[in-house]
Amino acid sequence: MGRLDGKVAVITGAGGGMGREAALLFCEEGARVCVADVDAEAAAKTAADAGDAFAITVDVAEPESVREMYEQTAARYGGIDVLYNNAGISPADDDSILVTEPDAWQRVQDVNTKGVYLCCKHGIPHLQRRGGGSIINVASFVALVGAATSQISYTASKGAVLSLSRELAVQFAREGIRVNALCPGPVETPLLLRIFGDDPAAYERRRIHLPMGRLAKPREIVNAALFLASDESSYVNGTTFLVDGGLTAAYVTPE
DSSP states (O other): OOTTTTOEEEEETTTSHHHHHHHHHHHHTTOEEEEEESOHHHHHHHHHHHSSEEEEEOOTTSHHHHHHHHHHHHHHHSOOOEEEEOOOOOOTTOOOTTTOOHHHHHHHHHHHTHHHHHHHHHHHHHHHHHTOEEEEEEOOGGGTSOOSSOOHHHHHHHHHHHHHHHHHHHHHGGGTEEEEEEEEOSBOSHHHHHHHTTOHHHHHHHHTTOTTSSOBOHHHHHHHHHHHHSGGGTTOOSOEEEESTTGGGOSSOOO
């Protein structure tokens, strides 16, 4: 018996990183999965590797694209039980507020904030038809702490996801719909590794603040998402679900 037997999950940003790991793990645990990504080739590869899954190209910032993603999933599998809103971007031109231009700000907000809004707006009716379900919105530890090495729009977007998740958790709780914000610490994904680039000092500057002395592996974050998607978390709602290795608890870390 898998922990997600009989459940249908839609995972955005599933072409790589944590989204890909989620698709693989959810299928291992018995779910049928819509692998959604803006990169059609990456989505197709994940779906092929995952098992009972299919790929769809989606732009989470476009309402029609999001609606189509859910409609195709419901038509294929008969309904939807889990929304895993994972898609996000962190481009190089999102920097200090003093240098980040309005177009760079808006590009991040469109994907990270508007994308979660649209996925919830058009996904919740499908959960209502099932009589309940689980929504996992990927926020971040940066929604809770500040950083001198700023990515101002990314940070603001994750704070918005956190607040949005709480609001929805309260609004839809009595319909059997649980909404939680998954807040990873720094994770060893292509997105983060691109930020470090070829500069080991950039990584070391961050590593010294990590109580466990390392980045998280994608599977370590996705294991938490598996719990939130499963019936094991049936009374977990409206949480800031931190999986950060103790980072937000730290003042002085071990040498």
